[in-house]
Amino acid sequence: xxxxxxxxxxxxxxxxxxxxxxxxxxxxxxxxxxxxxxxxxxxxxxxxxxxxxxxxxxxxxxxxxxxxxxxxxxxxxxxxxxxxxxxxxxxxxxxxxxxxxxxxxxxxxxxxxxxxxxxxxxxxxxxxxxxxxxxxxxxxxxxxxxxxxxxxxxxxxxxxxxxxxxxxxxxxxxxxxxxxxxxxxxxxxxxxxxxxxxxxxxxxxxxxxxxxxxxxxxxxxxxxxxxxxxxxxxxxxxxxxxxxxxxxxxxxxxxxxxxxxxxxxxxxxxxxxxxxxxxxxxxxxxxxxxxxxxxxxxxxxxxxxxxxxxxxxxxxxxxxxxxxxxxxxxxxxxxxxxxxxxxxxxxxxxxxxxxxxxxxxxxxxxxxxxxxxxxxxxxxxxxxxxxxxxxxxxxxxxxxxxxxxxxxxxxxxxxxxxxxxxxxxxxxxx
Amino acid sequence: xxxxxxxxxxxxxxxxxxxxxxxxxxxxxxxxxxxxxxxxxxxxxxxxxxxxxxxxxxxxxxxxxxxxxxxxxxxxxxxxxxxxxxxxxxxxxxxxxxxxxxxxxxxxxxxxxxxxxxxxxxxxxxxxxxxxxxxxxxxxxxxxxxxxxxxxxxxxxxxxxxxxxxxxxxxxxxxxxxxxxxxxxxxxxxxxxxxxxxxxxxxxxxxxxxxxxxxxxxxxxxxxxxxxxxx
Numbered sequence: 001x002x003x004x005x006x007x008x009x010x011x012x013x014x015x016x017x018x019x020x021x022x023x024x025x026x027x028x029x030x031x032x033x034x035x036x037x038x039x040x041x042x043x044x045x046x047x048x049x050x051x052x053x054x055x056x057x058x059x060x061x062x063x064x065x066x067x068x069x070x071x072x073x074x075x076x077x078x079x080x081x082x083x084x085x086x087x088x089x090x091x092x093x094x095x096x097x098x099x100x101x102x103x104x105x106x107x108x109x110x111x112x113x114x115x116x117x118x119x120x121x122x123x124x125x126x127x128x129x130x131x132x133x134x135x136x137x138x139x140x141x142x143x144x145x146x147x148x149x150x151x152x153x154x155x156x157x158x159x160x161x162x163x164x165x166x167x168x169x170x171x172x173x174x175x176x177x178x179x180x181x182x183x184x185x186x187x188x189x190x191x192x193x194x195x196x197x198x199x200x201x202x203x204x205x206x207x208x209x210x211x212x213x214x215x216x217x218x219x220x221x222x223x224x225x226x227x228x229x230x231x232x233x234x235x236x237x238x239x240x241x242x243x244x245x246x247x248x249x250x251x252x253x254x255x256x257x258x259x260x261x262x263x264x265x266x267x268x269x270x271x272x273x274x275x276x277x278x279x280x281x282x283x284x285x286x287x288x289x290x291x292x293x294x295x296x297x298x299x300x301x302x303x304x305x306x307x308x309x310x311x312x313x314x315x316x317x318x319x320x321x322x323x324x325x326x327x328x329x330x331x332x333x334x335x336x337x338x339x340x341x342x343x344x345x346x347x348x349x350x351x352x353x354x355x356x357x358x359x360x361x362x363x364x365x366x367x368x369x370x371x372x373x374x375x376x377x378x379x380x381x382x383x384x385x386x387x388x389x390x391x392x393x394x395x396x397x398x399x400x401x402x403x404x405x406x407x408x409x410x411x412x413x414x415x416x417x418x419x420x421x422x423x424x425x426x427x428x429x430x
Numbered sequence: 431x432x433x434x435x436x437x438x439x440x441x442x443x444x445x446x447x448x449x450x451x452x453x454x455x456x457x458x459x460x461x462x463x464x465x466x467x468x469x470x471x472x473x474x475x476x477x478x479x480x481x482x483x484x485x486x487x488x489x490x491x492x493x494x495x496x497x498x499x500x501x502x503x504x505x506x507x508x509x510x511x512x513x514x515x516x517x518x519x520x521x522x523x524x525x526x527x528x529x530x531x532x533x534x535x536x537x538x539x540x541x542x543x544x545x546x547x548x549x550x551x552x553x554x555x556x557x558x559x560x561x562x563x564x565x566x567x568x569x570x571x572x573x574x575x576x577x578x579x580x581x582x583x584x585x586x587x588x589x590x591x592x593x594x595x596x597x598x599x600x601x602x603x604x605x606x607x608x609x610x611x612x613x614x615x616x617x618x619x620x621x622x623x624x625x626x627x628x629x630x631x632x633x634x635x636x637x638x639x640x641x642x643x644x645x646x647x648x649x650x651x652x653x654x655x656x657x658x659x660x661x
Contacts, residue, residue, distance in 0.1 A: 005541055016529030221445065285590065335525045338486055339539040340514020342507050423486040423513070
């Protein structure tokens, strides 16, 4: 008997025993579909979490320093200068500070207020905006350097960054985030226009593209002005935070280590390990991203476990139906042996039969899994905006292969067992 | 000598209290072209005899030569070949595969034999025609009467033109009229030169055969040639 015959016989047998074939497939279908859906949903969520870090950009070192002994201005300047000496390791440095005082932002007839403290209803709303109490529209006045865009992972939509000289000499210029630009200028070109902050005119020299992060609209609702305005805009507070954008992963580690050593020199500790004149900390977003990745990995493992269990349940379903039909099949095998079938022919037929049933079941399972994932994605995107779910092909392929292997193992069980019997013993089964 | 068995034993649960000697030292020689009935009460060992002779079962002890070949020395694969080419089986319960139609059932041994796809359908139809079932080639067993199913089973047994036909109570499940028809087919095969082994408990049916071997408690108690009126 040749392979083609074995295939024909297998298909014949599947077509003839529709109920059994369907029940067998059902286990596989459910197993594969549930794995595809579950893993896809989990991965979609993980991707969502990672999106924030991706948009923020890698290799970002955040640095905070608080001097207790003086106003802090000198220390801040030292840090800023030191960062500039790191040369190749660093792509950009900027203070990461924000104006915390009340600011009136005016353009033409439009007036927006920043940090207009509102105690209404006993709830304090920081950074509220007068045109809307919508948190999605709150404006933030950032005190940055000429490298603010590089450090924040922003790209220019128009115009230019502030220049070093403008920052150094405290020239009143500003760069707008896409959200701030839209609120003040709508769709008109803001370049060359002047806005006033508490009555002082600031020339708009550029504006950024949107970061397009759904849950962090505040990243776009910014007005960046030279950090040298800190004294006037923020009263007497000093700048304590900086963002240092490193070249790559290794540079991030090296720069972090160097900054740590440098800051240790400025902020020494006493014998008990306590800071004497101020405190600092240095860290990179990479470590946050790593933690998030770890959390996601953990979640993936949990998903994998659940998925594995559902596949196992599907597998047990397959095993059961195969075992239930073992008697019927044993007799059939006896008949086939009596009329001259070799053991190998019988095993080949059953192998192909199981493989075909499981493959069809697996394919249907993948189909349902994809559709189910789309539906789940649609339902979830109502809750988590912008969440798009798409099954990973390798998950689908993995679940498919697993179920086929499982089905073949259990599907072949009656064949291997019964084909080893004497024909008369197999015939006796009923 | 076509079939030659010497001192054949088939013992179940040997050495235990429940030991059963289905065949208890049987020796039998059958020439090509004989029509032999093996007769005995239920439990006499006649079915075990057919299973062993048909290579469906292996004896506990003893020698079995089929057309000069020592069956005891053959591999599983070689036994399958013998069942396929040398012997055609007819069972009391027909043993047709329910999911296949008559033609497909009859084609099955031809497939296992490796007959080409072009020839085997013709051969199967020819076998069905010999038993008068060619008009029902595409009926499934569940759509046929017992007599029709048995005729399909006979067609399956003769499809490969084996030199030996072994029939275990072929008329047992049939009414006397269809039973007679089945016996008539066997006689026809015998006239064509096929060796026939007919296993039955019914002396009336055994009367069809030229030679009657009587079994009791796993032993041969008589072995007689007889005249038959149909020749």
